[in-house]
Amino acid sequence: MSKFDEIRFFDDSEVNEALLGIARDPMMNALMSFTFPDTDKKVWREQFKNIHSVSDFQHNFIAHTIRQILAKSSEGLSTSGFNKLDKNTPYLFISNHRDIVLDTSLINLVLLESGLIMTASAIGDNLVQKPFLHDLAKLNRNFLVQRGLPLREQLKSSQIMSEYIDQLLHHEKRSVWIAQREGRTKDGNDATQQGVLKMLAMAAGDRSVIEYFKTLKIVPVSISYEYDPTDSLKMPQLLAKHREEEYIKGEDEDFMTMLSGVLGQKKRIHLHAGNVIDTGLDAIAVESDNKNKQLQAVARIIDDSIIKNYKLWPTKYIAYDLLHNTSTYADQYTEKEKQLFVRRLEMRIDPSDPVSKEYFLAMYANPLINTMKSGNHSSE
Template sequence: RLNKSFVVNRSASGVKAKYQALLQLSHYINQASAEGRSVWIAQREGRAKDGFDITDPAIIKMLYVWQKKQGVSFSDAMNKLNLVPVAISYEYDPCDGLKATELQARAAADYVKQDGEDVESIMRGIALPKGRVHIEIGKPLQGDFADAQTLAHALDQQIVENYRLFPPSLLAIEHMLNLGKAMQSLKDDSITRFQTIAQQARETLTAMDAQELSRQAAEFSARLAHYPAQVQRYILEMYANPLLNKYNYTSH
């Protein structure tokens, strides 16, 4: 393959066949790493539609399968792999409307994915504008990790902390406050704390984007106006959740 990609076999049926496919994938990744070749892998299967990008521990367990078979401890195996978190932040998600519409449909009734829906999402994601894009490479994860869950948390912490805050995240929260609606993921938080998050974000963004903020506020409002109110709620949550995630990690 010209781009050095590799196939993840998800079509295997039966416990033994699935295990063999998992073992083969784990072997390949571990071998590539041992040979000094980088392997880029997503932190979870599929796309996060709600703005919460959380590492699936099953991915880490897959990475360990091969070395576990060789009798290597979990912590030693992960240190040998030299895992490096990478945070990629988009100012705008080209598929925000599609994702929000799907979330709204799922909440209202059983959702049936239409033919070609995934292809459309891929094409929109490739072709449509994302605004500014920021890529930040974190520090290699080295340490004494007890299990996949512990390592997943360490990965998430770096990814969230390295996430670049763009104006749409703040604007989404301010829209919610202005509308008097509490974001679903903030339902257990007080409005005061919600306002504190928005205030801290505004102070950060004013320093970063003093001239851009008012222009982007109008642009964001126009983007929302393309969708009905019941879909707008999900778009707002989608943009606000990364900011909430960032606040939760950095405030502990």
């Protein structure tokens, strides 16, 4: 028994048995029918018998699934920054988080097609309650973040996850992806939670936080969807917060959100890999030896990179102008793009409710507003 057994993904030696175990699940049938619409299920079930590693499964099946998702629900994926990364170096990718399944899946597709080391990726255990999803996640190199634990158990769980990430990066030479915060950003304000960095720092041992973070080779990633396929699904939680009410998720809400994220229209998508955070860390160490202040400073560096490199699609400018009843950014979009966005708004929320309308528009406008605040914005 390893101390990581409760959270780790499948070893290659476990892959074949696990895959054959879910091969006849109706959800696997649906997934493969979507991925290979013209292929009889006997064909892919037979091919499953020859899959003996996570890499085999990702290369031969999941990569095709993600390409199909892009073909059917987007107008294409563009990237920048990944060409600066070294093919033999494991990195800790920390990104903004908008979609449960796609964020990490798209990053891994880009890494695969760029010949870079693919990631082990963190996923909340609340999202994989169904046995099929649990096994599929572990077949796809996802490790589990344990949610909803009592405080003492939560600390222990964070310590184990920190050590596991350290083990993956430094001993198994495996890149890792984690979101900059627990849960997805609902309001468009991408900000790194200090608690995420505190968890990572638990494995530092006798080293200073800054010295340890240098070894992690942190790469901030900016993920920008032109349309958020789950925008309307985020509204009830935002409105509950506005009314200062507790929000309680429905029984299958996470699963429906995952499906909507995969199948919903996204239009264009852009991924940017920022520079490895290393040189800026020395300046932090000089400025303060207070651990909390150092973590705050690291969070700011990650946030600055994610905001600076966020691709501002026309929807962000349209939402800003509608939110502020202005035409400040009218040169950044066409009338047709504006009409399509307004139609989307009217179909997905009650446009006669000013609060709903404001929150929906702010969700799209906030990345632009944050870019303006950071001083990195140019309207060229």
